[in-house]
Amino acid sequence: MTASSPSTVASDVCMSLQDVTISYGSFEAVKNVYMDLPKGKVTAFIGPSGCGKSTVLRALNRMNDLIPGCSLKGRVIFDQHDLYDKRVDPVEVRRRIGMVFQKPNPFPKSIYENIAFGARINGYKGDMDELVERSLRKAAVWDECKDKLKESGFSLSGGQQQRLCIARAIATEPEVILMDEPCSALDPISTLKIEETMHELKRSYTIMIVTHNMQQAVRVADMTAFFNAEAVEGGTGKVGYLVEFNETENIFNSPNQQSTLDYVSGRFG
Amino acid sequence: MSLSTPPPINHFTERLTLHYDPGLKRNRFNQVANAIAAFFAALAVVPLFLVLIYVLIQGGRLISLQLLTDLPPAPGLEGGGIGNAIIGTIVVTLIASLIAIPVGVGGGVYLSEYAQNGWFSKFVRFGNDVLAGVPSIISGVFVYSLIVATRVFFDQSFSAMAGGIALSVLMLPTVIKTTYEGLLLVPQEMRMGAYGVGASRFVTITQITLPAAFTPIATGVVLGIARAAGETAPLIFTALFSPFWPEGLFHPIATMSVLIFNFAIMPYEAQNELAWAASFVLVIMILGANLLARWISHASRS
Amino acid sequence: MRSAPPIDAFTLRRRPPQEKLIDIGFRQLTLVLAASVGIILLAIFLTVFSGAREAMATFGFKFLTTSAWDPVNEQYGALIAIYGTLVTAILSLLIAIPIGLGTAIFITEDLLPSKLREAIGLMVELLAAIPSVVLGLWAIFVMEPAIRPFLNLLHTTLGWTPFFSTAPQGSGTAPAILILVVMVLPIITAISRDALNQVPIELRQGAYGVGTTRWGAIFNVILPAAVSSIMGGVMLSLGRAMGETMAVTMIIGNSLNFSVSLLAPGNTIASMLANQFGEADGIQVSALMYAAVVLMVLTFVVNVLAQWIVRRLSLRY
Ligand SMILES: Nc1ncnc2c1ncn2[C@@H]1O[C@H](COP(=O)(O)OP(=O)(O)O)[C@@H](O)[C@H]1O
Numbered sequence: 001m002t003a004s005s006p007s008t009v010a011s012d013v014c015m016s017l018q019d020v021t022i023s024y025g026s027f028e029a030v031k032n033v034y035m036d037l038p039k040g041k042v043t044a045f046i047g048p049s050g051c052g053k054s055t056v057l058r059a060l061n062r063m064n065d066l067i068p069g070c071s072l073k074g075r076v077i078f079d080q081h082d083l084y085d086k087r088v089d090p091v092e093v094r095r096r097i098g099m100v101f102q103k104p105n106p107f108p109k110s111i112y113e114n115i116a117f118g119a120r121i122n123g124y125k126g127d128m129d130e131l132v133e134r135s136l137r138k139a140a141v142w143d144e145c146k147d148k149l150k151e152s153g154f155s156l157s158g159g160q161q162q163r164l165c166i167a168r169a170i171a172t173e174p175e176v177i178l179m180d181e182p183c184s185a186l187d188p189i190s191t192l193k194i195e196e197t198m199h200e201l202k203r204s205y206t207i208m209i210v211t212h213n214m215q216q217a218v219r220v221a222d223m224t225a226f227f228n229a230e231a232v233e234g235g236t237g238k239v240g241y242l243v244e245f246n247e248t249e250n251i252f253n254s255p256n257q258q259s260t261l262d263y264v265s266g267r268f269g
Numbered sequence: 270m271s272l273s274t275p276p277p278i279n280h281f282t283e284r285l286t287l288h289y290d291p292g293l294k295r296n297r298f299n300q301v302a303n304a305i306a307a308f309f310a311a312l313a314v315v316p317l318f319l320v321l322i323y324v325l326i327q328g329g330r331l332i333s334l335q336l337l338t339d340l341p342p343a344p345g346l347e348g349g350g351i352g353n354a355i356i357g358t359i360v361v362t363l364i365a366s367l368i369a370i371p372v373g374v375g376g377g378v379y380l381s382e383y384a385q386n387g388w389f390s391k392f393v394r395f396g397n398d399v400l401a402g403v404p405s406i407i408s409g410v411f412v413y414s415l416i417v418a419t420r421v422f423f424d425q426s427f428s429a430m431a432g433g434i435a436l437s438v439l440m441l442p443t444v445i446k447t448t449y450e451g452l453l454l455v456p457q458e459m460r461m462g463a464y465g466v467g468a469s470r471f472v473t474i475t476q477i478t479l480p481a482a483f484t485p486i487a488t489g490v491v492l493g494i495a496r497a498a499g500e501t502a503p504l505i506f507t508a509l510f511s512p513f514w515p516e517g518l519f520h521p522i523a524t525m526s527v528l529i530f531n532f533a534i535m536p537y538e539a540q541n542e543l544a545w546a547a548s549f550v551l552v553i554m555i556l557g558a559n560l561l562a563r564w565i566s567h568a569s570r571s
Numbered sequence: 572m573r574s575a576p577p578i579d580a581f582t583l584r585r586r587p588p589q590e591k592l593i594d595i596g597f598r599q600l601t602l603v604l605a606a607s608v609g610i611i612l613l614a615i616f617l618t619v620f621s622g623a624r625e626a627m628a629t630f631g632f633k634f635l636t637t638s639a640w641d642p643v644n645e646q647y648g649a650l651i652a653i654y655g656t657l658v659t660a661i662l663s664l665l666i667a668i669p670i671g672l673g674t675a676i677f678i679t680e681d682l683l684p685s686k687l688r689e690a691i692g693l694m695v696e697l698l699a700a701i702p703s704v705v706l707g708l709w710a711i712f713v714m715e716p717a718i719r720p721f722l723n724l725l726h727t728t729l730g731w732t733p734f735f736s737t738a739p740q741g742s743g744t745a746p747a748i749l750i751l752v753v754m755v756l757p758i759i760t761a762i763s764r765d766a767l768n769q770v771p772i773e774l775r776q777g778a779y780g781v782g783t784t785r786w787g788a789i790f791n792v793i794l795p796a797a798v799s800s801i802m803g804g805v806m807l808s809l810g811r812a813m814g815e816t817m818a819v820t821m822i823i824g825n826s827l828n829f830s831v832s833l834l835a836p837g838n839t840i841a842s843m844l845a846n847q848f849g850e851a852d853g854i855q856v857s858a859l860m861y862a863a864v865v866l867m868v869l870t871f872v873v874n875v876l877a878q879w880i881v882r883r884l885s886l887r888y
């Protein structure tokens with residue numbers, strides 16, 4: 001593969017990371033990641049804290065642009081384009097690759113407006129009421145919200161807020177949804193609901209999810225990437241790298257690497 | 270039987286008692302210090318009461334519809350009112366707000382949302398603190414030299430516009446600071462959420478970040494306006510004074526604060542009384558604005 | 572799946588070009604608005620300096636050490652005003668610091684129910700909101716007549732010292748100092764209160780844990796921990812006191828004759844500007860601008876020092 005022809009990516013690949021290294025200032029947080037994320041599947045990123053899972057995930061829709069000093073080397077191919085090409089507009093990238101964050105972050109607006117905001121920005125011309133309802137239904141939170149659409153998004157519980165944020169991401173109909181530990185701040189029941197939501201969503205979207213919960217990865221993910229971090233000589237901190245990327249079943253039952261086995265069997269981290 | 274010497278009870282009880290002993294040196298010291306602090310606190314609130322009482326009594330008893338709507342009398346005559354000065358204060362403060370609020374909010378947005386803590390943003394924040402410390406009379410001198418003496422506005426010298434500009438120089442640092450600090454309080458996740466659905470920076474700032482910071486910004490802005498409405502020094506030789514109704518933005522204009530200054534030092538009782546009346550109106554307006562600001566920040570918290 | 576959009580238009584949602592222009596334009600606009608602070612500051616310095624140039628050339632540094640203010644013979648020296656500015660500001664602070672600090676301690680410690688403490692804090696803040704011209708009016712008609720007997724007493728008992736050697740005569744430096752106390756008190760109180768509130772509770776608990784009394788903790792632990800912010804607040808108040816105009820102008824007497832006595836009329840740079848600037852012409856304008864430069868430099872130094880103290884001393888703790 002030559003460096004200047006990103007379009008050689010296989011057609012069932014949604015995003016392709018090619019020798020991606022991400023640094024905060026001079027500190028290299030993750031190094032030399034190669035990964036082909038398949039279309040229409042759920043991919044889970046697992047690994048110990050601080051190994052760079054969030055960093056990689058944020059790189060997929062250029063969210064890292066907003067962190068001063070964060071820079072990326074290598075290429076992230078999406079739809080035949082290097083997302084980090086100078087001509088690419090990060091705002092447009094994010095319109096096609098949505099994101100759900102670790103902490104629920106509804107806007108200080110009504111529930112209805114929380115959904116409508118993104119759709120309007122993306123130039124949605126259809127029936128807004130219908131879109132709001134459809135998105136909330138897909139995110140499995142319609143029943144809890146339908147009577148209080150005019151109330152503030154903050155009036156919902158943490159789990160409901162997170163599903164509202166998922167609904168908000170779905171409403172703009174992105175091709176990919178990135179989720180950074182979407183359940184880490186939630187109780188088990190909300191977590192189950194969100195996992196059900198994900199099963200629904202993977203019919204129409206490609207999903208990448210960072211999770212600390214290995215059962216969750218087993219339950220929702222088709223593919224799993226295991227990241228780890230180790231101290232390098234002369235470095236200022238631990239440098240993250242991709243250890244193994246394979247079908248979830250293989251990662252959990254017959255991993256190729258000893259460290260993966262240690263991690264998934266709980267002997268580690 | 271045996272008169273064995275009793276243990277030195279006094280000694281022990283003195284060390285072991287858990288009862289509060291007001292005679293103890295440290296406790297006496299505490300009492301005295303408490304009293305001094307209480308005395309100082311009382312001293313600190315006394316002036317407020319004295320000023321308020323006099324303004325409310327001396328000024329309040331004069332308030333009438335006629336006073337609020339008439340022109341001031343010629344020196345030596347009785348009666349009259351402060352109608353032109355009330356309008357003038359509103360006009361000049363409005364001009365100042367229309368300049369300082371957009372400029373200040375914009376500048377605050379830049380510092381918090383765009384600047385990356387480099388030398389420029391450090392310099393602007395430092396400069397803002399310096400500007401906040403510039404004595405208000407200097408802003409009057411500045412606008413006088415820049416606008417009044419040069420007659421840039423339609424060959425007019427003293428004008429409401431010049432007064433408003435001088436006041437805006439004083440308001441600007443407050444607005445920038447409250448905007449900047451208000452925006453810093455907005456959690457980063459809120460911005461991320463907006464970017465995550467594909468919002469541009471402009472949309473994120475105008476539709477998410479600024480509304481989220483509305484309360485602290487509004488509070489600070491209201492306080493800034495209240496402060497500007499009572500300022501006198503920048504107006505004395507910019508807006509000047511006028512015994513007549515306002516003739517336009519590019520003519521001298523009466524304001525309550527300058528009226529108080531001019532009339533307080535006149536040897537006529539009618540004028541002195543109008544100064545008290547204007548103080549009453551001004552203080553009510555300003556305290557009202559202060560309570561409004563408090564209410565804004567209180568209402569949003571609950 | 573969607574069909575891929577053409578290579579050169581990576582825009583499924585196709586952001587219209589004007590939207591990008593708005594985005595860039597808004598950023599540039601706010602940049603200019605932020606820069607306006609620097610521009611205004613620079614313009615103020617340049618305007619005042621250039622206005623003062625003529626007087627600087629004519630009077631040089633002698634301006635700072637002579638007290639003639641004689642429009643007829645065009646001789647100007649700002650000593651009275653500089654002296655008055657420093658004396659009123661410093662003395663008023665010396666009075667206001669213990670009162671303000673005491674008040675701040677009183678309303679941050681649990682000596683009173685919290686509602687009452689909040690009420691006191693609120694009242695002190697409202698005092699700061701009263702316009703200085705209103706305080707001046709009050710000083711002329713209420714405060715000065717009320718304290719006159721006390722000032723008379725000072726004169727009769729301490730008249731042998733130069734500071735009280737003249738009989739009080741209405742307006743004067745002493746009433747000006749008192750009204751300045753009223754004006755800086757809220758600032759010192761508010762900043763000290765914030766500083767004390769920021770002392771971590773652990774520190775306080777630590778002090779009580781080894782058996783100190785309330786005031787033992789205050790003097791040995793809490794005040795030392797808060798000292799940098801308090802000092803910064805004191806410096807800020809000093810700057811404010813030096814630049815304060817209206818209330819002082821109305822009560823200080825605006826004297827053109829030098830007197831050490833606090834009971835005699837005096838002058839400050841700010842009140843001199845307020846009184847004379849509108850009617851001055853010729854080199855008098857320039858002399859006033861020169862005085863304005865002195866005032867600006869004084870307040871600038873004090874304010875920068877205030878920021879430096881806050882930043883420098885707070886590192887230690
Ligand atoms: N905003 C940031 N600025 C500087 N360093 C960061 C930032 N975010 C993350 N890092 C560093 O990058 C590394 C990876 O972090 P992260 O991607 O958050 O890990 P994970 O999500 O796997 O826990 C960590 O060492 C972390 O300290």
Ligand SMILES: [Mg+2]
Pocket residue numbers: 053054055210
């Ligand atoms: Mg993370």
